Amino acid sequence: MAQILVRNLDDAVVDRLKQRAREEGRSLQAEVRTILSEAAFVPRPKEETPRKRKDPRPLLDLLSNANIRGPRDWATNLDAYLTGEKDLEAELAREEAEERDAVVR
Numbered sequence: 001m002a003q004i005l006v007r008n009l010d011d012a013v014v015d016r017l018k019q020r021a022r023e024e025g026r027s028l029q030a031e032v033r034t035i036l037s038e039a040a041f042v043p044r045p046k047e048e049t050p051r052k053r054k055d056p057r058p059l060l061d062l063l064s065n066a067n068i069r070g071p072r073d074w075a076t077n078l079d080a081y082l083t084g085e086k087d088l089e090a091e092l093a094r095e096e097a098e099e100r101d102a103v104v105r
Contacts, residue, residue, distance in 0.1 A: 004036075 014028075021031035 017031060017035075018028055020035075021028045024031060024034075026034070
């Protein structure tokens with residue numbers, strides 16, 4: 001069996017482990033072994049998956065044709081697109097369709 005040496009444990013931690021061992025009727029070694037064994041097999045909660053960022057290059061063409069009112073608006077739209085909060089392709093396609101419909105009328 002493998003062994004682990006843990007250095008620089010706080011005295012309060014060791015005192016609490018000794019107290020737990022006494023309460024469970026085990027030696028300090030047996031208590032630490034039990035704690036580690038249980039902790040090793042407890043499923044960890046999944047971390048929230050960060051949103052996948054999109055490639056910004058195709059967006060440059062879209063934004064150059066979009067009705068953007070200035071640098072701040074451009075940056076806001078770019079960030080929303082990259083984080084997936086906003087689908088600028090769909091938004092621009094809708095705007096182009098509206099413009100075509102307006103010309104036809």
